[in-house]
Structure formats: structure tokens, C-alpha cells
Amino acid sequence: MSGNKKYVYDFEEGGEHLRRLLGGKGAGLAEMTRAGLPVPPGFTITTEACKEYYKRGPKFIDEIWPEIMEHFRKLEKKTGKKFGDKNNPLLVSVRSGAPVSMPGMMDTILNVGLNDETVEALARLTNNPRFAYDCYRRLIQMFGSIVMGIDRRKFEEALEEIKKKYGVKYDAELSAEAMKEVVKKFKEIYKKETGEDFPQDPFVQLRRAIETVFKSWNNPRAIKYREIHKIPHDMGTAVNVQMMVFGNFGWDSGTGVCFTRNPATGEKELYGEFLPNAQGEDVVAGIRTPYSIKDLKDRLPDVYKQLVKVAELLERHYKDMQDIEFTVEKGKLWLLQTRTGKRTAMAAIKIAVDMAREGIITKEEAIMRVKPEHIQQLLHRQIDPKAKEQHRPIARGLPASPGAAVGKVIFSSEEAEELGKRGEKVILVRPETTPEDIGGMAAAQGILTARGGMTSHAAVVARAMGKPAVVGAEMIHIDLEKEEFRVGDVVVKKGDVITIDGTAGEVYVGELPTIEPKLTSEALELLSWCDEYRKLGIRANADTPEEMRRALEFGAEGVGLTRTENMFVKGGRTDIVYEILLAETEEERRKALEKLIPLQKQDFKEILEVMDGKPVIVRLLDVQFYALVFADPEQLIEQYYKKKYEEGAGSEELMRLENLIHRVRAIRDADPQMGFRACRLGIVYPEVYEAQMRAAIEAAAELKKEGKNPILEIMVPGTAEPNELRFIRRIFEKVLKEVSEKYDVELDVKYGTMIESPRAALLADEMAEICDFFSFGTNDLTQFTFGWSRDDAERAFIHAYLKKKVLPYNPFQTLDDKGVAKLMEWAVKNARKVKPDIELGICGEHGGEPRSIEICHKVGLDYVSASPWRIPVARLVAAQAAIKEKQQKE
């Protein structure tokens, strides 16, 4: 021993705070021991000893031995057993354990302490000579190969020979006598290969085992592992020496696994299995069937009581539901391992909430414990997990839109639509979808495509519709003529029922039972706690009264984005849009727009009524005007022309149409993302925005007259220049004044913009002067900041970027914290400098994505806005972000 350095720690002396010195396993065993849990006693030789070992040669440090011996004597005292004792021998395991987990990389030797005499004692004590000799032969084999470097195959071949001799196939079938013969054979091999007898002195076994563990720190695979995982090579491993326990000492012994709560439902009850008079290996071998933990209550009430107590202790100590492995040796419970137990989403939420109620954890901890996926999972219809275990998917694709759906396979959208109308449940199966399939998709329960990515038409539309979809399932071969698809040998014909799992991206033949989506009472409780902690407000992106009602149910505090495009085309309004398009002068356009105003006013009234007392952001028209009615303007106008011609339209009307065709051709966008749309439209045709604003503001005025409390906010999309906002604001103020006078009410309507272009973000201070609020449109902002179109990126190169580690994640899914979030931060800072009370939010898709919501919190937004189904998750993540921030400050 060098000076007064302490190289050996009893489990009672250690703990998590000494992880670097005692390794992960040693620290964990110490932690459990000190928590009063029944852990087989033992001690840990520190990583410092290992370092010293390498420093000196590598060479065993003789000075440590007395310190080890000292702790070993204590161990004997604690266990009441003695190393090498003929009646009650102590057996120990010698295990590695580095400060950083390196699973399976280093060596472990079990059953140290067995020799020709103690094996007999073990046989007597367990009343199982076969088991005792099996332990012994394992020790010789491990010690021989690991410590002494004998080729492992030599032992295996010898074992095979004896099994052949007795005509058995498995080791377990060998009798006690045969096992003794194996031991004899193994000792011969040992002697032949090493030139010496297998050491009968347990202390020699111990010392060599310890040295071997030190040595294994630098075996080639451990070095390789550290290189890959960037673990320093000079950390060293600790060595844990621990008493062996056996569950096969009789019928008051046994082995089991146990969850401290039900991992499926979260109920507070012991859950697991127990196999009496057996070791862990017997459970794995499956020769006997274990019984439920609950039966222990009657069968071994003492053990059950110990277990209940241990579960309580464990949960109090680890503050979470535990999954434990234990052994009962002569009625005494020993914990071999404990870890946080895996659980379903529903259980995770219930356990977190229950534990908080029980005072085991705080509300904050409960919130931090639940993952966004847990909440998300509750919100989609799922395939019953039990059913899933019994079935295999016939194909996999991309999980494009979550949830489960069951229905008859239909290959044509028209047919799907027809059947849908008749109330039939169908799954639309297509090579890929196009806008012409919209009707069929709407009528179907779910969508399955063979091609396309996460942003293919099918994926985008399905998500927007909230319909389960599996896309790009390339293994399915669709034959549209035969109306069938094949996966290998399996043929699925039109009308066959399939089940798709859009959450997992799986396809099953037949109908699998599904579970209704709902937020459990615990989830509702948890979310109400979240509301106490979060600083971010939560709004919804919702366009219809129905969507808004759902958003309110899920806890939305307002609407962050209402799109108005559909208000131009729904319910036969396209004829008016044609008129607007055909207008040749502003005068004519205004006349046509006049007809739209009362209709849209009604739309706005419905929306504002549902959201009464809560803010509603209305976004002005954000598409190219012609795109409202023409997906492919040229072609469709020409069709319209043909139709009119065939209907016998006059030459004047036809001439007007011809003009329209020319105009559309002249201004059709060369670029779908950066063309003539958004507020550019409002600058060139101000009368369109004026009409929209009039409809919305009149709706608010009428509701106010009726005693309601409409809170309207008007949002200008796609700005890049403050003058755009000034120009449109003049119209806004004119309309606001006119409407206020017309209805004789005082109206407080906010005016703001989406921040979607980098320039808008860069000029945030100047923009803020003209605005009451900003809403970051991070979809476009991400596109323009990178100069990447999302469609092209996700189809053509994002995959390679992630694979080649050029990007850590897809910035279209998670906010780009290096670029886009920096722009947002800049904009927030500069806007607040000019107008401290400006209202700042986000309405891009990122607003519903957990990691992005956290960024929004950090950036300092006032709220996030997400689609209704993502609102519960947003509430959770917003609370988690606030708690994390608080913790970092503490």
C-alpha cells in the first residue's frame, strides 16, 4: 500500500458519489446496500488499484493484498460462512465494473471458492450434487480459459463427448455422476494445458481472478470499444467481490423477477414470477413453469412480506418503479439486480402521477418522468399490444401518420369514396397518391402506399387529415390491373381486410383488435400540473370550428393559426373566385369580392364564437391567387375554356377567358416556394386583403354587439420588408375604422405578421414597430435559411446527410438550433427591444415537436401553436422546459 490510500471499500462504505473510484456496478451495489436493501455482501477494489496495477508493469500490487484480506474477513463474518470451509463454504463472484458502462467487454469469474471439498459441502447444502458439480466444472472452465488462457473449445469438446457417451442432448440432462465425470475430465485438461493442478486454495483462486479482471481492462475488444465510444483508456476498472447466493437450497428457496408496479397498467401491485428451488438459469431453461408473484403471498408469506418491503424501499430510494431480479436462499431474500422498469405509455403516466401523489417524487419529477411519446401514444388508436405479440407484420414502410386502422383493401380512390359513402371501412392502397386521390383518402380509414417518403403527398395529406398511413412500403408489389398486392408469397386481393399501424409503419393481414384513443384521468391530472409549471402558452393551428373545439378539449388557450384559403373555395364559392380572376380592373375585382365578404364573415363568426374570450390569429391569403382554384393553372383554365365553349358561351366571355389564360401564363410561378404569393398578393391586389379583413372584423363587431368577447388578430403572411407591413396596415386601419363606425363598437384587433423569411427576422426591430405580434413560420424559415426545399431535401438528400453525419437531425422536423433558432433569438431580442410587450409565437410544424418546443421556450417565445392532436404533448414539453431551466438556475 502506498501511503494511506484506501484501495478497498465494503459495499457499506460506497455509493453513487464514488462511481469514478468504485465503477458503476460497485457504486450501485453500495447504493443498494446503504439503502438497507438485502444485497449479498461484498466489497469493491477501486479503479485506482487497477491504475496502479498498470503503472507497475502490469503487475499485481502485493501491498493491497492485506487490505483485501481484511475486507474478506469482514465478509466472512457478515455471511457466517468461511472461504474453503467444508461445511458452510463461502463462495464469491469476482466481477469487473468500470466507471462507464462497457457491457460484456471485460471478464467475470463466478463460484470462486469451490474445490474438491467445498463442492461436496455445496452438494449437501443444496441437496443437489448435480448442481454443485455443475458449478464446479463451470469454475474450472472459466478459470482455465479466462485466467489461464486455455482454449475454450477444449472444454467444450470434452463436454460434448461425455454427453454423447450418455446419449443426451442438453447439459441439463446429465446426471450428478456424469457431471462429476465432467469435473474430472476438466481437471485433466487443466493439468495438461497448464502443467499444474487446478488450484484447490480458494485464496489463490481469488487473487488470480482479481488480477485477471484488472488485465481484462486492456484486452483488445475493450480497447476497441473505448476507442469507438471515446472513453479514456486510463480510467481503469474496479473489481467487485461478492458472496454467491443460490435459489436452489430447497423449497424455501427460489428465484424470481418482479416489477414493483404493474408495467402494463401502472397499478400499484407487485408483478412478476417466482420459481421455487431454482436458479435463474432454470427459469431461462423453462423446464418448470414459474408462478405469479401474487401467489407468493400464500405460498411463502414471509418472502412476500420481505418483497413488499423491499419494493417500497427500492421505490423510495430510486424514486421510480423498479424491475428487480432476486433470489431467495432458505427464506432469505437477496437482490441481485434492480433497474428502472420498462412500462407502457399508460403505465408510465399513471406511475408518475401516483408516485407524486404518494409523495415519493415531486410533481416536477413526475412531469419530467413522462416522455412526449407517452402522451402521444395515448392519442392515437392503437393495435392492442397483446394482439401485436401474436401477429407478425407482412410488410413495413415509413410510419407516416400515426394510429391504427382496419379495413378492406381498395386500390381505386373512386371506389374507396363510393364504399366510404356506404359506410364501409376501407384502406386505400396505391403505388403513390396524387391530389386526385384526396376524395378516396378522406373516405378511407387509412392509407398504404408503396412509394414516397415522409413528405410524399400521401404522408402530408394523411397527417393533415389525422388518418393513419404507412407509406413507401417498398416490399409490397401492387398490381392495379389484377387489383391485388403481393409481399413475397402473400397475395392480398381487393376486399381482403388488413390492419395498418401508422405509428410503427407496419402492415398486418386480417383485422387486429384496436384500442380507442383517450387521455387517461392520470394523463389529464399530469397535464393540469404541467399548466402550473409551463411558461409557454399553448395555442392551436386550426381552421374549422370542429378542430377548434377539439383543441379546446386538449387545453388550447387560443388559436395561433387559422388558414383562410378554404374560405374562398368551400361550398360553391369557386364561381366567385372565377369572377375575381376574370376581373380586368380593380373595380370589377372589388365587385366580385363584395359577394364573398358576407359568406366569409359567417365563417369568421363561427370560429370566433367557438373561441370566445380566447385569441384567434387569422392569416390572410397565403397562396398564389390562381392556385386557389387551379392546381395546374394553364391546363385547367383551358379545360374550363373548353367547357364554356361547349356550353355555348358568347364570344365576349370566351375572349375574357383567353385573356385570363394569357395572364395566368404570364404570372405562373417559376418557383413554388418563393413565387408570387403570400403578402405579395396583398401588395399587388390590396382589395383581396381588404375584403378578408373586412369580413373578419365585421364578424368580430357583430359578435361584440351580441355580447360576446371575440379576440381577433390579423396576420400577414410571408413578409420580407417592413414597408409591406406598413402598406397593408394602412388598409387594416381604414377597415377597422370603417367597421367600428358602421357597428358603433370599439374594437381591439391586433395586427401582426408571420416571420418566415430570414430578412423579416433580420429586420425584426423595424417590423416590430408596425406589429402587435409575430408568429414564426418555421417551415419556410427553415427552407430559406438553408436554401433547401423540404420536399427535395427529404426525398433526395437528407437521408445521406444524416447517414454521413453531415447533420445531426432533420431540421424540417426539429428546429435547427444552430441557424434557424439563432435567427429567431435575434428577432426576439430585437423585437422586444423596440416593443417589450410584443406577442411572440410559433405556428410552424415545429411548434408541436418536443425538442423544438424546448428551443422555443429557451428563445423566449410567449406561446407555441400546434395542431390540436399535438397540444397535450406541447403542454408537457413546455412544462419540462420550464422545470429544466429552473433546475439549471438552482
Add this chain to the structure above:
Amino acid sequence: MSGNKKYVYDFEEGGEHLRRLLGGKGAGLAEMTRAGLPVPPGFTITTEACKEYYKRGPKFIDEIWPEIMEHFRKLEKKTGKKFGDKNNPLLVSVRSGAPVSMPGMMDTILNVGLNDETVEALARLTNNPRFAYDCYRRLIQMFGSIVMGIDRRKFEEALEEIKKKYGVKYDAELSAEAMKEVVKKFKEIYKKETGEDFPQDPFVQLRRAIETVFKSWNNPRAIKYREIHKIPHDMGTAVNVQMMVFGNFGWDSGTGVCFTRNPATGEKELYGEFLPNAQGEDVVAGIRTPYSIKDLKDRLPDVYKQLVKVAELLERHYKDMQDIEFTVEKGKLWLLQTRTGKRTAMAAIKIAVDMAREGIITKEEAIMRVKPEHIQQLLHRQIDPKAKEQHRPIARGLPASPGAAVGKVIFSSEEAEELGKRGEKVILVRPETTPEDIGGMAAAQGILTARGGMTSHAAVVARAMGKPAVVGAEMIHIDLEKEEFRVGDVVVKKGDVITIDGTAGEVYVGELPTIEPKLTSEALELLSWCDEYRKLGIRANADTPEEMRRALEFGAEGVGLTRTENMFVKGGRTDIVYEILLAETEEERRKALEKLIPLQKQDFKEILEVMDGKPVIVRLLDVQFYALVFADPEQLIEQYYKKKYEEGAGSEELMRLENLIHRVRAIRDADPQMGFRACRLGIVYPEVYEAQMRAAIEAAAELKKEGKNPILEIMVPGTAEPNELRFIRRIFEKVLKEVSEKYDVELDVKYGTMIESPRAALLADEMAEICDFFSFGTNDLTQFTFGWSRDDAERAFIHAYLKKKVLPYNPFQTLDDKGVAKLMEWAVKNARKVKPDIELGICGEHGGEPRSIEICHKVGLDYVSASPWRIPVARLVAAQAAIKEKQQKE
């Protein structure tokens, strides 16, 4: 007089520094007087007097009158004439003159001082009673209508009557006697309308005239004018009282206009005309023909000497070529007006250089004096200005690509190409052009289209080809079937010769003579001065050895951008590209690329040899790979497939083609600007960039072996993320090492990137760590910063934005100083923080645009890179920016 305030200034007392007090005209007259120039003497009543006039009523300030009288007496003394004198009467003009020019808005009264007696004296002195009485009747008319408010038509009708009576058509044809009759008639009108006689007291005339000028400050049109031009209403006008001079006092008198240098050529010589014994009005009337100023030398040598002296004085004083109006009264030269003379581009440059050489101005001033347009104009073939005066354009369009072109009208691109091959000069006339017209455009002398804007296909391609083009000439109606076009009544048929002026956007019938473009020796001298002052380096965007040679002639110091796309397709290389595209594995792709390397190496050698010793930035492939050969990939591959099929290709080859079609379809860009191109290609198919780099670096190595000094810089396009640069840099370094070893030479090749996305600019510090240089690609950077596609913006909405003053200028032409330039500034600052010696330039189109070059200077770039023809302008503007900065610091 209120206190000791001075209300009247002799011309000798004033100057430009008192402009606010004396008005523009008064300050100018004082300036000339004090410079010793022969200006008819006089004095100025200040704007303060005018303000006082309004303060008091408006009412004339009696206290000022003695001060005016005092100055008037001095005036009489100076002139040796007396107001109202029967022998030698003083006549004066009374003119308005505000601090800000308001041309024609306020009143002027001439010939003040004439009455029944002095008119006779004037008749005697001029020996021209007709003239004297004409002056008198004008005074009565002016005074009557302006001062007394008599309807002007009353005088005009009376004059008409008398003309009718004498049977003449023009005033000038009236005899002296007739003119006396007019005076009589006018006095009668005056009496009838005002109830009093026309005032015979010159001082009464003077006082009323002064008051009237004050009054005219607030006449309705002056108020309106100030409102429009945002001129404060409380500024007031000054009043100038000045001796009248007359050029018709005899044959030693006369009137003329004169440039101090030749405004067409810039030669240092008096240039202008003189009409003896005449007033300015006579010149305008065109009754006699004036003779050249040069003839004065012989005819009135004294006057000529005076004029030479005055010209010298004027140029020394105003430091620029002057355009003067003068009158000679009895051999005495009087300057009536002087202003900076208009001149041609060639003259502007020569005058600036000559004046600097003469020591009149400094080199800096010479540089500041020349405008970018002057240099630009010298670089395009122009229509001879003389010929232009004699012809009228039949149509106008947008000046899409500057220069003049003459040729036969041809309506088909195929035919234009055919004729072009035979050496015929043609102008391609099309409704609009498409990529199929490229061949015809290349063969034509110039292009004329009826549709399209400044960024239409025709405009963009013509500019790129350096061919004159007029586009969007909507007044021409093309009939492709008849092969003719009409403008109103004019019909131009196929084969008719026309001349187009792409600088002005004009179309002429017939062949107009043109002037060869060249830089004059003075221009070359001036540009060499510019090189002394400018801090910005000047490089060229050039792709071929020919373009680079031209760039060097124009003064390029390197190549800022060589595009490499054409190296894939020129000279039958498309077959190799097909192979690359058809390759299914990286292995196959590499094999095909191997064939390209030696060919491209040759291209690079040629380029590096021309630019020996100067840096050459080579940009790696920047288009979608498929776009190299397929404008419309799907359609064209299908055509290729059909062709191969018809050629009898084997089924295996066809299958591969089918696969290609599928692949192309799968990855065709949804967005033309933000799709799968630029360095994304180099990440997904690194072997393509590797091949390009190998070709370029091997070229440099071979030249170095030959004793040359190639300076190669490799540029990665379209980056948005530092890891892209790291990824490609690893390949770059591998290739550099391999080539260095292969050739055994030490190679110093720079590695850098274009900054084209906002994100690249935002992450400039991290990008700089990986780069030796940046080059700002401001075309894309502008598109992404705004979120606007240039094509769509310029076609659909920029026009409205400029008209509605939402934007001050088109950011695609001039760098957006609020947004894009801010990003550049940020990037420059952060890049230099990390790497102070990083080389920073610009290669977007803005690099050749004057206002943008100034911004580049301010932002602190090292160089700008522009197309060869814009290099001289860039040299000038860069010098001007440096000088401006210096001046601001001083």
C-alpha cells in the same frame, strides 16, 4: 429696418455660402461676380425680407426701401447709367430666386425702368426703335398682367388685331411704327383695366415689381410645387435686381452660347455659336444663322479674347466644363448664365482626365467626376449619335442587353442559325424565346422580342452572350405565319434590315451607322488612376480562355468564378455523362468519371495558363446532375429511350434506361432553386467532386512542372452547414496529397466556399475555420434572404413594389443594403474574427453593379468579381468608393 438686420446684398457681397439667404440665383450671381466674371451688376433682396413681408400682412416693409435705394444708387454708379435718364437710362430685371430651385413657379419682370422717355433713349442707343418699343410693350404687358392682375388675353388679342391690320403673321414682322401703336393700345388697356395710367416713375415700377415677386412665393402653383417636392413653405424667395444688357446695340454687340470644351469629344476648345447684333430671342427665332464661336476670333478678336479668359476663369472657379449664355453689349462681354455643360461619355472622360492633367482638378476629383455609365457606354457598339438625331425609332421595348446591332429580320431560330453560318447578319425577332432558340440567338447579331421582361429568357441569355437585345416591345405585332411584324402602319417583312439599340431599348427601320466600342486612351489613363486609389481587388467571372483573355485586357487581377458545368457536356462529352447517370453503383460511376478527368484536366490547364500567376477560383458542379443533359429530364430521357429502342438497343440496355427514368423521376426537383443541386450533389455523390478536383489539381501540378505559376482555388457551391465543407475538404485533401505525390510537386491550392444561403452567412465563423476563402453568391443569397425567386419577383410583383414605394429599388439588381448586406457584414466580421487573413469576395451579379460595388467596399470585401465587360466599371466604382470613404474621414 428692424434693428441692424441686413436685407440687401450687392452681388459682390454674396456667394454660395449665403444660398439660404440669397436664394440659388442670387448666390450664383454673387459667386460669379466675386470670381471676377463679367456679370451685369445688381443686388439681391434676401429671403428674410420676404419672410418679413408675409409676417406683416403680407405687406411691403417700408423700412427696407431706403436700404434698397442705397444699393440702387451704387448700381447706377457701377453701370454709369441712371434710372429714368433720358440719354443713358438704366433698365433692370426683377427676378425671383428661392434657396431651392422652383423653376418657372414664381414671377419675373424685365425691362423695368422703361417709360415714354427712356424708350426713346433706348431706340436711339440701339438704333432700333422697333426693338425699344417692343421692350416697352413687353414691360407694360408683364407689369399689367403680373403686377396688376389684368387678364393676359386682353393684351394678346390687341396685338393680334394690330398684326391683322398690317397683314403680318409674326410679331417680328411688325414695323417700329406698328410697335408704337401696340404700346399705345397696351397703355389704353392698362388704364381701362386698372383705372390709372401705366406708372411712368421707374421707382414705382421697381417697388411694385419687387412686391409682386414676394407675392408670387405664395401663388397656388408654387404652393403645390412645394408640397409635391416637400419644400418648407416658410423658406421665402429672394429678389434679384440686375442691370439689363442688350446684344442688339450694334455690330459690336451680339448674343451667344458657348461650351468651354467640346461637349462631344472633350477637346479643349471653345464650342458654340454667336449671333451679332441680336438678342437671345433672335437666336431662338432662327431668322438669321449664327456663326461658330471659332469665327469670333477673326470677327471680334477682343470679344474672343474676353471669352477665352472667361472660359478659363469659369473652369478654374467651377472646376468643370461650363455651358454659358452670354451677351456682348458694345464689345463688352456679359455672362447671363453658366452651368455645368452636358457632354457625351467620351467627352466626360476626356475632360476629367485633361482637367486633372491641367491641374484644375485632382486625380481624385477626376475619378469622382466620371460616371459608371460613361465607361459602360464606351464598351458597347453604339448607334452613331448623329444618325440617331436624324431617325426616329419605330418601336420601344426594354433595354435588356446593351449595344447596337444591325441585321436582316428573321423570325425562325433555325433559319437564323443557317444564315448566321453563311456569314449573314440577322436580327432574331420572336414573340419570346425559349431554350430551343439558343442556336438562333447565338447566330444573330441581336434579339428583339415582343414579350417578356428584363429577366425573360431572351434578356438573360442575351446579356450572358453579350448580344444587344430589346425585349417586351409590346407595340410590335408579330405574324409568324406571314413572317412579318407590324408597328401601327409600318410592316417589316422577313429579310428587311433593322437596327436595334439595346442600350436605349429602341428599334429602327433600316441600317443606322454604328460606332465601334473601345476604351479611349483617356479612359485607360483614368482607370489606371483608379487602380491607385481602389482598395477592392477586381476579378472576373469567366469560364473560357477567351473570356479570361478579355478580362485581363480590361484589368482583371484574377478569376473570381469559373463555372464547370460546361466541362461536362462540351465536345461530345455527353456520352460520358450518360454513362455516369446510368451507373448503378459508385464503382461504375467512378469508372465513367475516370474518362472525364483527362479531358477536364486539359480544360483547366488552358484556363490556368491564360491566368498564369493570377488566382483562379474553380467552382465545383452547381446544377442537379441530371440537369446537365436534360432540360426536362423525364421527357428527354424518354426520347433517348425511344431513340435507343429504334436503334435496336438490347433489352438489358433498355432496362437500364428504364431504371434511369424511374430514378430521375424519383429525384427530380420539386423546387428549381432549392433542390438537389450544388454541394448536396457532392455529399451524395462525392466521387463527382473528387473527379473534378483531381482534374483541376492535376492541371495545376502539370503546369507547375512546366515552370508555370498556376494559382488554383477550389470553391464549393451552395453550402448551408459547416459539416458539408468538412466532408468535402477531406476529399480535397486526399486528392491534393495524392496528386502532389504523383507529380512530386508542392501545391498550394486554396479551398473555400460560396456563401449563398443565409445559414452559411450566419455560421460564417464556423465555416471560416474550414475555409481559405469565401465568395458571396448574392444572387441566391438575395433570393433566400427575401424568400423570393428572382424570376417570379421580376415578372409578377417587383414592378408593383417599386411603383407603390414598398421597395426603393430592385434588390436583384442592387444589393439590398438593409438585409442581404447586413448578413454579409455579419459574415465578414465573424469570419475575420476566426481567420483574419481569409480571402473574401463576391461573384454574384451584384459584383458588377456600381451601387452594389460601393456596398462591397463598405462591407470590407477583398475583391469583387464581375463579367469581363463590367470590369472597367468595377475599377472605377471601387476607386470612387475608396475616395468617398477617405473624404468622409477627413
